[in-house]
Amino acid sequence: MTYIDLIEKYEPYNEQEVRDKKAILDFISQNDNHLVRTNLVAHLTSSAIVLNKDYTKVLFAFHNIYQSWSWLGGHLDGDKDLLKVAIKETKEETGIKHVKAFSSDIFMIDVIYVSNHIKHKKYVGDHLHLNVTFLLVGDESDTLVVKKDENQDVRWFDLDDVFNHISEERMVPVFKKAIQKIKQIIV
Template sequence: MDLISQLRAFQPWNEQEDRDREALLRLLENGQAFYGREDPAHLTTSAWVVSPDRDRVLLAYHNLYNSWAWLGGHADGERDLLSTALREVREESGLENVRPVSRDIYSVEILTVDGHEKRGRYVSSHLHLNVTFLLEADPAAPVRRKADENSAVAWFSLEEAVSASTEPWFRQRIYSKLNAKLAGFPPRRD
Protein backbone atom coordinates (compact mmCIF):
# COMPACT_ATOMS: atom_id res chain seq x y z
CA MET A 1 0.00 0.00 0.00
CA ASP A 2 1.44 3.42 -0.91
CA LEU A 3 1.92 6.18 1.68
CA ILE A 4 -1.12 8.19 0.58
CA SER A 5 -3.34 5.13 1.01
CA GLN A 6 -1.75 4.38 4.39
CA LEU A 7 -2.36 7.94 5.58
CA ARG A 8 -5.97 7.89 4.37
CA ALA A 9 -6.53 4.67 6.34
CA PHE A 10 -4.79 6.04 9.45
CA GLN A 11 -7.15 6.96 12.31
CA PRO A 12 -5.80 10.04 14.14
CA TRP A 13 -5.51 9.79 17.92
CA ASN A 14 -5.80 13.50 18.65
CA GLU A 15 -6.00 16.93 17.02
CA GLN A 16 -2.23 17.07 16.40
CA GLU A 17 -2.33 13.82 14.42
CA ASP A 18 -5.46 14.90 12.57
CA ARG A 19 -3.97 18.21 11.45
CA ASP A 20 -0.55 16.74 10.64
CA ARG A 21 -2.14 13.87 8.70
CA GLU A 22 -4.19 16.33 6.60
CA ALA A 23 -1.11 18.48 5.93
CA LEU A 24 0.93 15.42 4.92
CA LEU A 25 -1.82 14.26 2.58
CA ARG A 26 -2.01 17.71 0.94
CA LEU A 27 1.76 17.78 0.41
CA LEU A 28 1.90 14.24 -0.96
CA GLU A 29 -1.11 14.69 -3.23
CA ASN A 30 0.46 17.88 -4.64
CA GLY A 31 3.87 16.24 -5.09
CA GLN A 32 5.45 18.45 -2.42
CA ALA A 33 6.49 15.86 0.16
CA PHE A 34 9.83 14.45 -0.81
CA TYR A 35 11.57 11.20 0.00
CA GLY A 36 15.05 12.78 -0.25
CA ARG A 37 16.51 15.17 2.33
CA GLU A 38 17.55 17.90 -0.12
CA ASP A 39 14.19 19.67 0.19
CA PRO A 40 13.22 21.85 3.18
CA ALA A 41 10.29 19.50 3.97
CA HIS A 42 11.08 15.81 3.59
CA LEU A 43 9.85 12.43 4.77
CA THR A 44 11.32 10.73 7.80
CA THR A 45 10.30 7.73 9.84
CA SER A 46 10.54 6.98 13.54
CA ALA A 47 10.03 3.91 15.66
CA TRP A 48 8.51 3.56 19.09
CA VAL A 49 10.26 0.33 20.08
CA VAL A 50 8.58 -1.45 22.97
CA SER A 51 9.11 -4.67 24.85
CA PRO A 52 6.65 -7.52 24.15
CA ASP A 53 4.99 -6.89 27.55
CA ARG A 54 4.60 -3.16 26.59
CA ASP A 55 6.32 -2.08 29.82
CA ARG A 56 9.54 -0.71 28.34
CA VAL A 57 10.69 1.58 25.52
CA LEU A 58 14.05 1.65 23.74
CA LEU A 59 15.67 5.09 23.37
CA ALA A 60 18.99 6.39 22.10
CA TYR A 61 20.88 9.38 23.43
CA HIS A 62 21.11 11.41 20.22
CA ASN A 63 24.28 13.47 19.94
CA LEU A 64 22.68 16.09 17.69
CA TYR A 65 19.82 16.88 20.11
CA ASN A 66 21.64 16.08 23.37
CA SER A 67 18.60 14.14 24.48
CA TRP A 68 17.21 10.66 24.88
CA ALA A 69 14.87 10.11 21.94
CA TRP A 70 13.14 7.58 19.72
CA LEU A 71 15.01 5.94 16.87
CA GLY A 72 14.53 6.64 13.18
CA GLY A 73 15.81 8.55 10.21
CA HIS A 74 15.39 9.95 6.73
CA ALA A 75 13.62 8.07 3.96
CA ASP A 76 16.56 8.87 1.63
CA GLY A 77 14.61 7.78 -1.43
CA GLU A 78 13.10 4.67 0.15
CA ARG A 79 9.33 4.51 -0.37
CA ASP A 80 8.68 1.73 2.17
CA LEU A 81 8.83 3.72 5.40
CA LEU A 82 8.27 0.67 7.62
CA SER A 83 11.38 -0.95 6.11
CA THR A 84 13.25 2.30 6.71
CA ALA A 85 12.15 2.35 10.37
CA LEU A 86 13.28 -1.26 10.86
CA ARG A 87 16.64 -0.54 9.19
CA GLU A 88 17.20 2.60 11.27
CA VAL A 89 16.47 0.77 14.53
CA ARG A 90 18.92 -1.99 13.61
CA GLU A 91 21.60 0.53 12.62
CA GLU A 92 21.13 2.85 15.61
CA SER A 93 20.73 0.20 18.32
CA GLY A 94 22.49 -2.92 17.08
CA LEU A 95 19.31 -4.95 17.63
CA GLU A 96 19.07 -7.78 15.14
CA ASN A 97 15.57 -9.03 15.92
CA VAL A 98 13.09 -6.18 15.78
CA ARG A 99 9.60 -6.63 14.34
CA PRO A 100 6.49 -4.56 13.71
CA VAL A 101 3.67 -4.85 16.23
CA SER A 102 1.54 -3.71 13.31
CA ARG A 103 2.38 -2.84 9.71
CA ASP A 104 0.01 0.14 9.98
CA ILE A 105 1.16 3.67 10.75
CA TYR A 106 1.25 4.23 14.52
CA SER A 107 1.53 8.01 14.55
CA VAL A 108 2.22 11.02 12.31
CA GLU A 109 4.02 14.24 13.16
CA ILE A 110 5.37 17.29 11.39
CA LEU A 111 8.55 18.17 13.28
CA THR A 112 10.69 21.30 13.10
CA VAL A 113 14.45 20.90 12.98
CA ASP A 114 16.61 23.92 13.70
CA GLY A 115 19.69 24.63 11.60
CA HIS A 116 22.73 22.75 12.86
CA GLU A 117 26.18 21.41 12.03
CA LYS A 118 26.43 17.78 10.95
CA ARG A 119 29.71 16.16 10.02
CA GLY A 120 31.31 19.58 9.66
CA ARG A 121 28.63 21.02 7.34
CA TYR A 122 25.76 23.37 8.03
CA VAL A 123 22.26 21.94 7.60
CA SER A 124 19.52 24.56 7.15
CA SER A 125 16.39 24.55 9.30
CA HIS A 126 13.77 22.23 7.84
CA LEU A 127 10.68 20.10 8.48
CA HIS A 128 10.54 16.37 9.06
CA LEU A 129 7.29 14.98 7.68
CA ASN A 130 7.39 12.04 10.05
CA VAL A 131 5.60 8.69 10.06
CA THR A 132 6.00 6.56 13.18
CA PHE A 133 5.69 2.78 13.46
CA LEU A 134 5.23 0.65 16.57
CA LEU A 135 7.95 -1.99 16.76
CA GLU A 136 8.91 -4.52 19.40
CA ALA A 137 12.11 -6.19 20.51
CA ASP A 138 13.43 -8.22 23.41
CA PRO A 139 14.97 -6.01 26.12
CA ALA A 140 17.38 -8.85 26.96
CA ALA A 141 18.93 -8.68 23.48
CA PRO A 142 22.26 -6.86 23.30
CA VAL A 143 22.26 -3.24 22.12
CA ARG A 144 25.12 -0.98 21.10
CA ARG A 145 25.50 2.67 20.27
CA LYS A 146 26.15 4.09 16.79
CA ALA A 147 28.99 6.45 17.62
CA ASP A 148 28.36 8.93 14.80
CA GLU A 149 24.72 9.41 15.88
CA ASN A 150 24.24 8.45 19.51
CA SER A 151 26.28 8.00 22.64
CA ALA A 152 24.06 5.41 24.37
CA VAL A 153 21.10 3.08 23.81
CA ALA A 154 18.96 1.85 26.71
CA TRP A 155 15.55 0.55 27.75
CA PHE A 156 13.32 2.70 29.97
CA SER A 157 9.99 2.20 31.70
CA LEU A 158 7.18 4.07 29.91
CA GLU A 159 7.29 6.93 32.42
CA GLU A 160 11.09 7.10 32.42
CA ALA A 161 11.12 7.26 28.62
CA VAL A 162 9.07 10.44 28.70
CA SER A 163 11.03 12.11 31.49
CA ALA A 164 14.42 11.13 30.00
CA SER A 165 13.90 13.50 27.08
CA THR A 166 15.24 17.03 27.52
CA GLU A 167 12.86 18.31 24.82
CA PRO A 168 9.63 19.55 26.50
CA TRP A 169 7.50 19.50 23.34
CA PHE A 170 8.45 15.87 22.65
CA ARG A 171 7.73 14.89 26.26
CA GLN A 172 4.31 16.56 26.30
CA ARG A 173 3.08 16.08 22.73
CA ILE A 174 4.82 13.03 21.29
CA TYR A 175 6.24 10.54 23.78
CA SER A 176 3.32 10.79 26.23
CA LYS A 177 0.92 10.26 23.31
CA LEU A 178 2.87 7.26 22.00
CA ASN A 179 2.73 5.64 25.42
CA ALA A 180 -1.00 6.33 25.81
CA LYS A 181 -1.69 4.73 22.43
CA LEU A 182 -0.10 1.47 23.64
CA ALA A 183 -3.36 0.62 25.41
CA GLY A 184 -4.71 -0.41 22.00
CA PHE A 185 -1.93 -2.99 21.54
CA PRO A 186 -2.15 -5.76 24.16
CA PRO A 187 1.08 -7.32 25.43
CA ARG A 188 2.40 -10.32 23.57
CA ARG A 189 2.70 -13.43 25.71
CA ASP A 190 4.89 -16.10 24.14
Protein backbone atom coordinates in the same frame (compact mmCIF):
# COMPACT_ATOMS: atom_id res chain seq x y z
CA MET B 1 -0.53 -0.58 -0.72
CA THR B 2 1.59 2.48 -1.43
CA TYR B 3 3.06 4.68 1.29
CA ILE B 4 0.52 7.36 0.33
CA ASP B 5 -2.31 4.84 0.76
CA LEU B 6 -0.87 3.93 4.17
CA ILE B 7 -0.91 7.58 5.25
CA GLU B 8 -4.40 8.16 3.82
CA LYS B 9 -5.70 5.06 5.64
CA TYR B 10 -4.32 6.22 8.99
CA GLU B 11 -7.03 7.29 11.47
CA PRO B 12 -5.80 10.36 13.36
CA TYR B 13 -5.67 10.04 17.14
CA ASN B 14 -6.36 13.69 17.95
CA GLU B 15 -6.75 17.14 16.39
CA GLN B 16 -2.99 17.57 16.04
CA GLU B 17 -2.83 14.42 13.92
CA VAL B 18 -5.82 15.50 11.81
CA ARG B 19 -3.96 18.69 10.90
CA ASP B 20 -0.57 17.02 10.49
CA LYS B 21 -2.00 14.26 8.27
CA LYS B 22 -3.57 16.89 6.01
CA ALA B 23 -0.32 18.88 5.93
CA ILE B 24 1.69 15.77 5.04
CA LEU B 25 -0.68 14.68 2.27
CA ASP B 26 -0.85 18.23 0.87
CA PHE B 27 2.95 18.47 0.88
CA ILE B 28 3.31 15.09 -0.86
CA SER B 29 0.86 16.14 -3.58
CA GLN B 30 2.73 19.41 -4.21
CA ASN B 31 6.36 18.23 -3.97
CA ASP B 32 7.80 15.42 -6.07
CA ASN B 33 10.97 15.35 -3.96
CA HIS B 34 9.23 14.77 -0.59
CA LEU B 35 11.08 11.46 -0.04
CA VAL B 36 14.56 12.94 -0.13
CA ARG B 37 16.62 15.40 1.88
CA THR B 38 17.23 17.54 -1.18
CA ASN B 39 13.88 19.11 -0.34
CA LEU B 40 15.22 21.69 2.08
CA VAL B 41 11.79 22.73 3.40
CA ALA B 42 10.41 19.33 4.45
CA HIS B 43 10.67 15.63 3.73
CA LEU B 44 9.10 12.39 4.90
CA THR B 45 10.79 10.51 7.72
CA SER B 46 10.00 7.24 9.45
CA SER B 47 10.41 6.66 13.17
CA ALA B 48 9.89 3.81 15.61
CA ILE B 49 8.72 3.40 19.15
CA VAL B 50 10.25 0.08 20.18
CA LEU B 51 8.74 -1.90 23.05
CA ASN B 52 10.16 -4.95 24.75
CA LYS B 53 8.20 -8.23 24.43
CA ASP B 54 6.39 -7.61 27.74
CA TYR B 55 5.32 -4.12 26.58
CA THR B 56 6.75 -2.63 29.78
CA LYS B 57 9.81 -0.84 28.39
CA VAL B 58 10.69 1.42 25.49
CA LEU B 59 14.04 1.56 23.67
CA PHE B 60 15.45 5.10 23.25
CA ALA B 61 18.75 6.54 22.08
CA PHE B 62 20.50 9.67 23.34
CA HIS B 63 20.77 11.61 20.08
CA ASN B 64 23.85 13.71 19.38
CA ILE B 65 22.02 16.50 17.54
CA TYR B 66 19.14 16.95 19.98
CA GLN B 67 21.08 16.11 23.15
CA SER B 68 18.08 14.19 24.44
CA TRP B 69 16.72 10.69 24.75
CA SER B 70 14.42 10.02 21.85
CA TRP B 71 12.82 7.51 19.52
CA LEU B 72 14.62 5.86 16.65
CA GLY B 73 14.31 6.35 12.92
CA GLY B 74 15.40 8.53 10.11
CA HIS B 75 15.26 9.72 6.55
CA LEU B 76 13.72 7.71 3.74
CA ASP B 77 16.34 8.76 1.20
CA GLY B 78 13.96 7.81 -1.60
CA ASP B 79 12.76 4.51 -0.11
CA LYS B 80 8.96 4.22 -0.32
CA ASP B 81 8.71 1.41 2.27
CA LEU B 82 8.13 3.39 5.46
CA LEU B 83 8.04 0.38 7.80
CA LYS B 84 11.21 -1.11 6.32
CA VAL B 85 13.03 2.18 6.92
CA ALA B 86 11.82 2.34 10.56
CA ILE B 87 13.09 -1.20 11.21
CA LYS B 88 16.38 -0.60 9.36
CA GLU B 89 17.04 2.63 11.25
CA THR B 90 16.19 0.97 14.57
CA LYS B 91 18.71 -1.80 13.94
CA GLU B 92 21.40 0.63 12.75
CA GLU B 93 20.96 3.07 15.65
CA THR B 94 20.79 0.49 18.45
CA GLY B 95 22.49 -2.71 17.34
CA ILE B 96 19.31 -4.63 18.17
CA LYS B 97 18.97 -7.66 15.90
CA HIS B 98 15.53 -9.04 16.73
CA VAL B 99 12.84 -6.48 16.03
CA LYS B 100 9.51 -6.74 14.27
CA ALA B 101 6.42 -4.66 13.66
CA PHE B 102 3.67 -4.73 16.26
CA SER B 103 1.49 -3.84 13.27
CA SER B 104 2.20 -2.85 9.68
CA ASP B 105 -0.11 0.14 10.18
CA ILE B 106 1.19 3.59 11.06
CA PHE B 107 1.13 4.19 14.82
CA MET B 108 1.40 8.00 14.85
CA ILE B 109 1.77 10.99 12.53
CA ASP B 110 3.61 14.19 13.44
CA VAL B 111 5.06 17.22 11.68
CA ILE B 112 8.26 17.98 13.57
CA TYR B 113 10.34 21.14 13.34
CA VAL B 114 14.07 20.48 13.10
CA SER B 115 16.31 23.43 13.93
CA ASN B 116 19.52 24.10 12.05
CA HIS B 117 22.53 22.06 13.08
CA ILE B 118 25.81 20.60 11.89
CA LYS B 119 25.81 16.96 10.79
CA HIS B 120 28.90 15.24 9.42
CA LYS B 121 30.63 18.65 9.43
CA LYS B 122 27.96 20.14 7.13
CA TYR B 123 25.34 22.76 7.88
CA VAL B 124 21.71 21.58 7.81
CA GLY B 125 19.14 24.39 7.75
CA ASP B 126 15.83 24.58 9.58
CA HIS B 127 13.25 22.22 8.06
CA LEU B 128 10.32 19.95 8.85
CA HIS B 129 10.18 16.20 9.25
CA LEU B 130 6.86 14.88 7.97
CA ASN B 131 7.04 11.90 10.24
CA VAL B 132 5.22 8.61 10.43
CA THR B 133 5.91 6.38 13.42
CA PHE B 134 5.56 2.63 13.68
CA LEU B 135 5.23 0.58 16.84
CA LEU B 136 7.87 -2.15 16.94
CA VAL B 137 8.70 -4.95 19.36
CA GLY B 138 12.32 -5.81 20.10
CA ASP B 139 14.24 -8.37 22.11
CA GLU B 140 15.47 -6.77 25.33
CA SER B 141 18.22 -9.40 25.62
CA ASP B 142 19.90 -8.27 22.38
CA THR B 143 23.19 -6.46 22.89
CA LEU B 144 22.80 -2.73 22.40
CA VAL B 145 25.44 -0.85 20.42
CA VAL B 146 26.01 2.90 20.30
CA LYS B 147 26.23 4.35 16.78
CA LYS B 148 28.67 7.12 17.60
CA ASP B 149 27.84 9.32 14.62
CA GLU B 150 24.14 9.31 15.64
CA ASN B 151 23.92 8.81 19.39
CA GLN B 152 25.82 8.66 22.66
CA ASP B 153 23.86 5.90 24.38
CA VAL B 154 21.05 3.40 23.87
CA ARG B 155 18.88 2.16 26.71
CA TRP B 156 15.61 0.49 27.67
CA PHE B 157 13.38 2.62 29.93
CA ASP B 158 10.28 1.69 31.88
CA LEU B 159 7.31 3.28 30.12
CA ASP B 160 6.53 5.56 33.03
CA ASP B 161 10.17 6.48 33.69
CA VAL B 162 11.12 7.61 30.18
CA PHE B 163 9.86 11.16 30.80
CA ASN B 164 12.45 11.62 33.53
CA HIS B 165 15.11 11.42 30.81
CA ILE B 166 13.74 13.47 27.90
CA SER B 167 15.29 16.95 27.79
CA GLU B 168 13.91 18.04 24.40
CA GLU B 169 10.78 19.80 25.65
CA ARG B 170 9.04 20.07 22.29
CA MET B 171 9.09 16.28 21.93
CA VAL B 172 7.45 15.58 25.31
CA PRO B 173 3.89 15.92 23.92
CA VAL B 174 4.76 13.55 21.06
CA PHE B 175 6.10 10.92 23.45
CA LYS B 176 3.21 11.41 25.89
CA LYS B 177 0.84 10.70 23.02
CA ALA B 178 2.86 7.58 22.17
CA ILE B 179 2.83 6.21 25.72
CA GLN B 180 -0.88 7.00 26.08
CA LYS B 181 -1.64 5.12 22.86
CA ILE B 182 0.55 2.18 23.93
CA LYS B 183 -1.27 1.89 27.25
CA GLN B 184 -4.60 1.84 25.43
CA ILE B 185 -3.42 -0.95 23.15
CA ILE B 186 -1.80 -3.23 25.75
CA VAL B 187 -4.55 -3.10 28.35
